[in-house]
C-alpha cells in the first residue's frame with residue numbers, strides 16, 4: 001500500500017476543504033438548528049462532481065477512485081456531517097448500486113442525473129420490523145407479469161423527502177427468505193407512494209429522514225435491479241461500499257473536533273498558561289491524534305481494497321466500527337477541552353458530538369459490524 005497521496009488526490013482534497021470552509025461552514029449552525037436540507041449546496045456539490053465521485057464519466061460522473069471519495073467525505077464531514085451523509089448515500093449506495101448492478105437503460109435514465117446532482121437518491125432497506133435484522137422484510141412486491149405491486153413501510157430513509165430516485169428492497173417470495181428479496185427503482189411521485197413526516201433528530205439535523213409508505217405502487221418490471229431474488233445480496237454488496245462512506249464521515253467528524261480542540265487549547269489560558277500546557281489536556285490531544293490516525297489508516301485501507309478490486313466487506317466493517325468509535329469518544333473529549341464553551345452551539349463541537357452518534361448506528365450498527373467481522377474471521 002502506497003501511503004503517498006498523488007497530486008490529483010491532494011487537489012481533490014483541497015477543493016473539498018475549500019468548499020467546506022467557504023460554502024458549508026457559514027450556515028451550518030443555522031441549518032442544524034432549523035433542520036434545513038441544504039438544497040442549493042447539493043446543487044453546488046453536484047457541479048463540483050461530489051455527487052457522483054466514482055461514477056464513470058460516460059454517465060456524468062467524476063471517474064475518480066475510492067481514495068478520492070474518502071478524502072472528499074472527510075473534508076465535508078469535518079464541517080457538516082449533514083451535507084456529507086447526503087453525499088454518501090447518493091454516491092456509495094445509490095450511484096454505486098445502479099452502476100454496478102443496473103441495466104444500461106437504468107444507468108442512462110437515472111445514473112446520469114444522480115451523478116451530476118440533478119437528481120438525489122435514497123436507499124430504502126430499513127423497516128419498523130427490519131432494521132439490523134434486514135432479511136425480515138415486510139414490504140412486499142407481488143409479481144403481476146409485466147410489473148410488480150409494492151406495499152409496505154420503510155423508515156429512517158435519508159434524503160427521504162428530497163429524493164427523486166429511491167432504491168427499495170421488498171420481499172417477492174417469503175418462502176425463499178433472503179433469496180426472495182428484490183431491489184426496485186421507484187420514482188418520486190409514483191401513484192401510491194407517500195412520504196411521511198420528517199424525523200426530529202439528535203444529530204445530522206440538516207439531513208432529511210422520513211418514513212415512506214407504499215400503497216399498491218405499480219412498478220414496471222424493468223425497474224427491478226438484477227436477477228430475480230438478487231435484492232438482499234444487492235443491499236449487502238452495496239452497503240459494504242456505503243460503510244466506507246460512513247467510516248470516512250466518522251473520520252471527518254473526529255478530525256474536525258480534534259482541530260477545534262487543538263486550536264482552542266492553544267488559546268484558552270487557565271492557571272497562568274494555555275490549557276494545552278496542562279498534561280491532562282496534552283494527553284487528550286495525543287490520544288486523539290493517535291486514534292484518529294489509526295482510523296484514517298483503516299478507512300484508507302478499505303478504500304484501497306475497493307480500488308484494487310479486493311473484497312472489502314470486512315475492511316469496510318472494520319473501518320466503520322473503529323472510526324465511529326473514535327468519532328464518538330473524541331468528540332466528547334473535544335467538548336470537555338472546550339469547557340463551558342463546548343456546551344454552546346457557536347463553538348461547533350457540541351454539534352460534532354451529536355452528529356458522531358449516528359455513525360455507530362446507521363449502515364449497520366457497531367454490533368452488526370462485529371457480526372460481519374467475527375463471522376468472517378471464524379469462517380476463515
Ligand code: CAA
Pocket residue numbers: 085089123125126131132133134135158178232233236237239240313362363364365368371372
Ligand atoms: N455480499 C453478498 N452476499 C451476502 C453478503 C455480502 N456482503 N452478506 C450476506 N450475504 C448473503 C449471505 O451469503 C446469505 O446468502 P446464502 O443464504 O446463499 O448463504 C444471505 O445474504 C443472507 O445472509 P445472512 O445469513 O448472513 O443474513 P443474516 O440474517 O444473518 O444478516 C447481516 C446478516 C450482516 C446482519 C445483515 O442483515 C445486515 O447487514 N444488517 C444490517 C442492515 C444495515 O446495514 N442496514 C443499513 C440500512 S441503509 C442505511 O442505514 C443508510 C444510512 O443510514 C445513511
Ligand code: FAD
Pocket residue numbers: 089122123124125126128130131132133155156157158159201204209358361362363364365366367368
Ligand atoms: P435494531 O435493529 O432494533 O437494534 C437495536 C439494538 O439492538 C442496536 O444496538 C443493535 O446493534 C442491537 N442488535 C440488534 N440485533 C443484534 C444482534 N443480532 N446482536 C447484537 N446486537 C443486536 N436505513 C435505510 O435503509 N436507509 C437510510 O437511508 C437510513 N438512514 C438512516 C438515518 C438515520 C438518521 C437513522 C437513525 C437511521 C437510518 N437508517 C436508514 C436505518 C438504520 O440503518 C437502522 O436504524 C439500523 O440499521 C439499526 O436498525 P434499528 O434502528 O431497527 O435497530
